[in-house]
Amino acid sequence: MKSLRMRRVTVIMTVLFLLTALLAGCGGKEPAADKKTVKIAFIGPLTGPNAMQGVGARNAFQLAVKQANATGALPYKLEVVDLDDASNPATGASVAQKIVADKSIVAVSGHWNSPVAEATIPIFKSAGMNLLIWGAISPKLTVKENYPFVTRVAPTQSQENAPLAKFVVSDLGRKKWAIISDTSTYGKSNTQAWTDEVKKYPGTSIVSVDEIQVGQTDFRPILSKIKAVGVDGIYFGGVVMEGALARRQASELGMKDTLLVGISGIMDAKYIETAGKEVAEGVVATKPGKDVSKMPGGKAFVEAYGKAGFKEPYGAYGPYAYDAANIIIAALKKAGPDRKALVDAVAKTELDGLLGKTVFNEVGQTKNIVSTIYVVQDGKWVDWEASDYKSGKRKLPGAQ
Known part of the structure; x- marks a missing residue:
């Protein structure tokens, strides 16, 4: 009886081994x-x-x-x-x-x-x-x-700035601009790209150019100067945190009706969270690609x-x-x-x-x-083409 049980165990183990090998080889894929x-x-x-x-x-x-x-x-x-x-x-x-x-x-x-x-x-x-x-x-x-x-x-930055400039100058008719960019290579390149693009359109002008430091938190002196000269819009050539603080402080200084635009460096949910839903409303930015x-x-x-x-x-x-x-x-x-x-x-x-x-x-x-224009609407970045601003139900800051 013991010998018979041993033979049965041996047979079972052999079958299991062969089945495992067969399954491992099926389809030719390595486990x-x-x-x-x-x-x-x-x-x-x-x-x-x-x-x-x-x-x-x-x-x-x-x-x-x-x-x-x-x-x-x-x-x-x-x-x-x-x-x-x-x-x-x-x-x-x-x-x-x-x-x-x-x-x-x-x-x-x-x-x-x-x-x-x-x-x-x-x-x-x-x-x-x-x-x-x-x-x-x-x-x-x-x-x-x-x-x-x-x-x-x-x-590239030039490829992002070009459609934004065309949109705000040709489509929106905003021609008098202030620039605020950080001192990084990114910021300096944005200042140059925006200047080059805006100058392509007759009658446009850049009346103020200011640099800020990454990590800077107080932009009131710069914004007060811009408020004094009056502009159709502010181009922000930096990233999320500084851009959001600049927008919030502009609102505190009574500049909520001044349009603020930028490229993808500011286009993040954190921007809206930091600036505040109401304050960020109507900010325009461009992002590479389609929605x-x-x-x-x-x-x-x-x-x-x-x-x-x-x-x-x-x-x-x-x-x-x-x-x-x-x-x-x-x-x-x-x-x-x-x-x-x-x-x-x-x-x-x-x-x-x-x-x-x-x-x-x-x-x-x-x-x-490919590039897409977005606008902040009700606390979210919304494709311009699908927004209430495009349909005329809402007006951008500074719109007549």
């Missing part, structure tokens, strides 16, 4: 647990006043990687290493050094801030690594000397983002980070997890993605340039 892990890095502001921009983009980047892993199509498992640059060039440089020292990281996507990108580009170039920019918009980043190491899915609802695959992206359980909104640059991740994934399929090979592979990758068709030009800048 996920046995796959090699390949790391790609995401860098952005995950703390500080601009954290919502970075966190939303980080989440969208992770979503793309999660979806790629779920298909089982890659011969390895992708892992995102997300790192905080805190919107600070020195912090960004330190993070970049950590990345290049970690040989398991094969590709990189960052940043939101142009000064931070300027600090990290030499580090990645020296190490022979790519940097696919998802948010920083200084025109100086995608240039001949940085190609093919640096590519970018977002438009997500109008993007190819936009509905699927929004649904997938919600199902993934992220607590934070994907923000203005979430779709850009999502496509950046998918470009890296597509390059990995062609070149494999090799830093050197991925530099050229990323630069030559064409993607029919969430933003539409992304193709990089001879300096690594995307050719896919």
Whole structure:
């Protein structure tokens, strides 16, 4: 009896072994647990006043990687290493050094801030690594000397400022302008871009140009001077926190009827929260790309983002980070997890993605340039075309 039981156990174990081997071989896919892990890095502001921009983009980047892993199509498992640059060039440089020292990281996507990108580009170039920019918009980043190491899915400052200037000057008839920008490379470039664009229209003038420091909190002296000369609008060439405080203080000084405009650097829910819902009402900004609802695959992206359980909104640059991740994934399929090979592979990758068709030009800048005008309405950024301002139900600050 004992011998019979032993034979039965042996038969059962043999059958189980054969079934396990058969199931493991079905479909020709390697079990996920046995796959090699390949790391790609995401860098952005995950703390500080601009954290919502970075966190939303980080989440969208992770979503793309999660979806790629779920298909089982890659011969390895992708892992995102997300790192905080805190919107600070020195912090960004330190993070970049950590990345290049970690040989398991094969590709990189960052940043939101142009000064931070300027600090990290030499580090990645020296190490022979790519940097696919998802948010920083200084025109100086995608240039001949940085190609093919640096590519970018977002438009440049000039490409953002041009449609905004056309809208407020040609469509709204606002011709007398004041400029407030921060002293960073981003701010200075915005001042130059806005000046160049506004001057294209006859009869326009810039009567006041002022610089502020990042982190500055009192703008009353500057705003009082602007109030005294009288303008049709204030262009703010900085980012969320300073822009929101400037708007709030302008309202306190009796300038609520002065239009304030800016590009995507101010376009965040945090801007409205900081300025206050009523104070932010009627602020105009432009954002790269179409509204997500109008993007190819936009509905699927929004649904997938919600199902993934992220607590934070994907923000203005979430779709850009999502496509950046998918470009890296597509390059990995062609070149494999090799830093050197991925530099050229990323630069030559064409993607029919969430933003539409992304193709990089001879300096690594995307050719896919679309911009949308938004306005703050009832505490939210609303597409101008769908707003009460467009329909005439409401009037912008300073409208006759």
